Structure formats: C-alpha cells, structure tokens
Amino acid sequence: MSKGFNYRPFVVLAVLLAGWHWALGLHHVESDTLAPPGKVVAELGRLILDGTVLVAARQTLLATLLGLAAGSFLGTLIGLISGLAQPVALAIRGPVEVLRPLPAIALVPLMTITFGLGLAMEVYVIIFAVIWPCIILTQSAVRAVDPRLLEVADVLELSWLARVWKIVLPSVRPRLIVMLRFVGAIALLIAVTVELVSNPWGLGHQMMIAEEGFHPDRMLAYLVVITLMGWCLNWAFVALERHAFTPRLNAN
C-alpha cells in the first residue's frame, strides 16, 4: 500500500479544480457570485504585489497571536491552580460549565459597546474563546501527572513552587503543546469571524467587502489566504510539537 508516491489526492484535487473551472466556464457569463480558479489566482497575485493582503494578514495574525498568548496564559494558570487545588476546582467548575458553551462570537456586540471597534475588542473575544478549553485541558493534564512523581516530590519535601516548577510543569508540557495547537485554530477562527461580523480590519473584513462589492475573484482569493494561514499556523504548532517531543524520545 505504501509503495511509491501516493498520487491519488492530487488527482482528486485536479478533478475538483477542473470541475470548478468547467462549471463556471459552461455558462459563458461574467458571474457576480463566483470566479474560475485562474482568475482567483491572478487576483491573489495582484493582491500580494500591491501589499493589501499582507497588511490584512498582519492585522489578523496580530489579533490571533495576542489573543492566543493572553488567553492560553490565563487559562493555563487557572488550570494549573485548579488542577492542583481541589477546592479551587470545585469552586470554578459551575461558572466554567455555564460560560464555556457560550459562543464567543455572541459577545461581539457587548465587547463593541465596551471597548469600541478595533484590536482590543477582537483580542478580548479571542481570549474569551480560548480561555475555557485551556482551563479544562490544563486541569486534566495536571490530573494525569503520574502520582508516583508527586510522591517523589513529597519524599524530597519540595516546596509548592519547586513542585510545580520541577515536577508538574515538565510532565504536563507535552499535553500543553498539543493544547496550544488546538486553541490556536480556535483563535484564528474567532479572529476571522469577528472581522467578518463587524471589526473593520483584517482578512475577514476584506473578504466581506469583496463579497459585498461583487468581486468573487477577490473574495475567493482571501478565502485561499485565510486557509493558507490556518494551514501555516497548524504547521507551526506541529513543528513545535515535534521539537518538544524529540528530546523526550531520545532520553528514553
């Protein structure tokens, strides 16, 4: 099965592209709603050359990374504390269960009233979306720490801080990195969505403007860019995972 190069996905992709091209070419009309793949690529090239894509991508990426950093830091901190201290876990469980299922996007109107449009509002919505999964995943990672290791800490009479720093954090690190990849995708999704819904900057906003201005080629070009960005973000976290897991494997 694994012999040679797996060409099949490329065949599927080629068929999809050809089908897309053919379906639009058949009508011989300039469509206001969709554009053939060739025009999308041309438009994408133009947008890259005149720099508009780069500006928008930078804005989206900035909000994504800021929100991801702040949200995952806060979430991990709360998760660590509540994972180690049972009373804290019990106290926050109810509120977490209530707030977690609330779609973060529904907060956009409230955040807009409170912070106005712009970077801050977008970052706050991302923080809200990211913090709950971080709390829960960190909590379960802390609980999965081998009890033997905690007993070692007891025997060595480590201080609370040393216990967290030397035993707990190193053992939850792999799971936290996997978590980062998971919430990274959420952060990008929320950033683009906030821009689609209201925030007047970034890739999502540009895409919406292109749609409203009947520029299907531009709209689809932005969709490609957004997908590529999601892809790169995912790839970056996978690389981080590899980097983080390799020394562990070598040590064994």
Add this chain to the structure above:
Amino acid sequence: MRDLIKGFAINTLSIGALIVIWYGITAARLVPRVFLPSPAAVWHSLSTGFVSGTLLEQTGHTVIAMLAGWFLCSLLGVVLGSIIGVWPLARLSLGPVLEIFRPMPPAAVIPVAIAIFGLSREMSLIVVVFGAIWPALLATVHGFSAIEPRLKEVGAALEVSPQAFVWKIALPNATPDIIAGMRLSMVISLVLVVITNMITGQVGLGSLVVLASRTFDMAGLYAGLCLLAVIGMVSNSVLQFAERWLLSYRQ
C-alpha cells in the same frame, strides 16, 4: 448517585455565588449600568420576553437551526466517514484532500455562501453543515481506520463476512470516536448558527443580541447571552449523558 447530587449542589452554589457577586458589583455601581445591568433587570427582560412570546420564538429558531444543522452534518459525517474509513482507496485519495480543507476557519465560507445563496435560511444551513461536519467526519474516519488489529484477526478467524464485520465490529469500535466528534459538531453548529444569524438578521438569538446592542438595551443583550449559554450547556449535557449511557461498558 451521591456524587452526582453533591456535584450538582456545588455547581449550583458556585453559580449562585457568581450571581451574588454580579449583583454586588451592580448594586455598588462599580461598573456603569450601561456596561453591566443588574441581574434583576436581566431577569425582568427574560420574563417579559417569554411572556410576550418574542423571546420564545427567537430561542426556538436558534435551537431548531442548531439541531437541524447538527443532525445533517452528523448523518453526512458518519456516512461519509464510514465509507472513507472502510474503503482504503477512498482513504488514500480523499484523506489528504480533507486535511487541506480542515484548517479553513468555517466562518470564512460565509461570504461565499452568501454570494451563492443570498441571505437565506438555506445559506445558513449550508454554512452550518459545511463548518460543523469536520469533527464528526474526521472522528468517524479515525474510528474506522484505527481499529484494533487483533479484532481484525478475530473477524478473520471466525470468517465474519465484510458487511457483518463493519456492522458488528468496526462500527461499535468507532462509536466512542463518533460520539466525541458529534459533541464537537454540536458546539460548532451553535456557534455558526449564531454567526450567520448575526449577519443575516433573521429571527434568532444572534440577531437579538445585535439589535439589543444597537439600541443599548443591555438587559436584553445579557438575556440573549444567558439563553445562548443555557442552550449550549443543555445540549452539551444531553450529549454527555448519552455518551455515558452508550459507553457504559467501558466502566
């Protein structure tokens, strides 16, 4: 059972404490009323909304849209996922293509869907299905392809027919993955229903929140948020309960 009651009591207590803190903040006017209305005002908004029926209608539309989208994408996801998972050729040719589409933020297809279908209910349903199908689909593929090799050998030694193998061994084996995927699909369905609702402005909780914010009806806005939280929590709890019941054999 005792743990269940105890857990429920603690949850109720901590949520109650949250509401009391909320009340304290508003009573002491630590935050301007414009940003944070009192719990009483939100409660008033909720009760008048339900008595007049408008809130009930909006909630109903959102819940039905969410369930319809979730049902469709679960069905499609599980069927397509089973085919891809069972049939090696489909897995080899479609698997990598799915991996290309997966990192695409689901909301990004909204402008495309609007361009094709306009601001209609069909558009919203298609966006929900397209965005929420991934967890169900990928979990099903994984569940089918990650089947324990021992069970394949057991099936071979018993000369179980291919259909019986899928039905009696592969599908039950994939069930935990499928349910986990369906739970995630439900969460994404709700998110996408709210987003499309905010954009199209049709009757529903998403548009309620947007309209309330435009008229600075903060009590109404918080009422909408509370209802969304409740919908999310209830749907998730129901699926969690179903999961526990279906997978009770794992002890």
Add this chain to the structure above:
Amino acid sequence: MAAGQSIAFDDVGFAYGAIPILSNINFTIEAGTISCVIGPSGCGKTTLLRLVAGFIRASEGAIRVSGKVRTRPSRDVAVVFQDYQRALLPWRTAYENVSLALEAAHVPRAERRERIEVMLELVGLPNHARKFPAQLSGGMQQRLQIARCLAQEPSILLMDEPFGALDAMTRAVLQDELLRIQQKSALTVMFVTHDLDEALYLGNQILALKSNPGRLGRLVDVPLPYPRDQLATKEDPTFLHMRRELFSLTHGGHQG
C-alpha cells in the same frame, strides 16, 4: 465438538521482505494431541502459529491441515491470543462475545442460547454472562476468549502464550482446565509458550525452536501420562530429567 485434525509442516519457510524469520520447518502434529512450541524470544514461535492460523502465508513449503494446504483463516481453526483484553469486543457482554462465534457461523438465534450457556459453563463463567469484559478479571477474560474459541467448534486450537499475562495461581488453574477440555474433546492443540515447565506439563510433544533464522532445534515426545497433576507430574523424575535436558535450548546464552 469436532474431532481433531493433524497439522503437517512441509519444509515451511517464511521471510519478512529479505529477512528470513523461519526456515526448513518439518514436523507433524498428530490429530488430538497437544504440541507445545518453545524457544527464545524472537525465534518465530508466534510467526509459526500465525502461519497455521492463516493470517500470513508461508514463503516456502506448505502447511497441511488433514492433508489440505492452508492458505487463509477458517472457522475450524480457533486462535486464543495472549492479549485477551484486545481480542474481546468491549461493548458486548460475556454472553454476547461468545455469541459472535455463533453469529459468524450463521447458527439460528433459537439455538444460540443453549450453546452459549454450555460454553460459559464449560469455562466456569456461568454467573458472569451479563458482565462486560471490563468488569471481569484477567483470568476470567481469558476464559471468556477460550469460550468464544470453543464456540466456533474448531478442530484445532492455536494458543499464543495464552496464560503469559496471568498470575501463577490462575495460570495453573487454567492449564488444568485446558487439559480437561482437551481430553474430553480430542482437539488438536498447538500451544506457544516461553515457559518450559508449562510446555512439559501440557504437551504430548515439544518443539524447541532455535533463532536467527527460526528453525527446528529439537522435537521430543513427552512420555508423561495423562491426566496430569500440578504436583505429581512436576515431581516425576522424567519431568525433571527432560526439564534439565531442554533448559539449555530455551535459555541458551541467557543464563546469569
């Protein structure tokens, strides 16, 4: 239960790519006997069993069951795996796990109940029919797997270190039950183990493999009478003598 069939290895060889795993295997397991395969780890014991099961095919020579060349798995040859927790369906109760074998053989629903109960009785699990595998101890799970294998009415029972993961007490009990069931049914049993005492205690003949590549080291008959007894048999001078003689074969180079 069907009477046993013989298994003949006719110059059997198996290679994984260019790496030879087994070569020049020639011997016969007579119908209705127990043959134990021993040898150092990595000598191809399990590969030999999987060849008979039909999960893999010999690269050279042929394996004949009652004269017919074996090419693929079939219901008259049952396999008891060592990792019982993976070989049972966790979502089915003990009763339903045994039922799988009957469903596969298209036994009508009406007949299944009685036969399942007989099987559960035979392996000592009549009171655990409604339990899921996760609720059973390791020994019970292995009994359950044996029940399912017997329910498929095999003429040959292949066992791949079936008691290797169990504690010593459970292991002894299950060895005796296996002997009891085999004596009653005249099944042909091929039993892979790394435990020389277990092999001597159970087998009519012992097949000691050498490694790199796996090949026949010694083929000896065990002249100990059945029924065997955990104390008396293991104190028998013949047992002790054979144990001493075969020890170096299995532990060659690993002493210390």
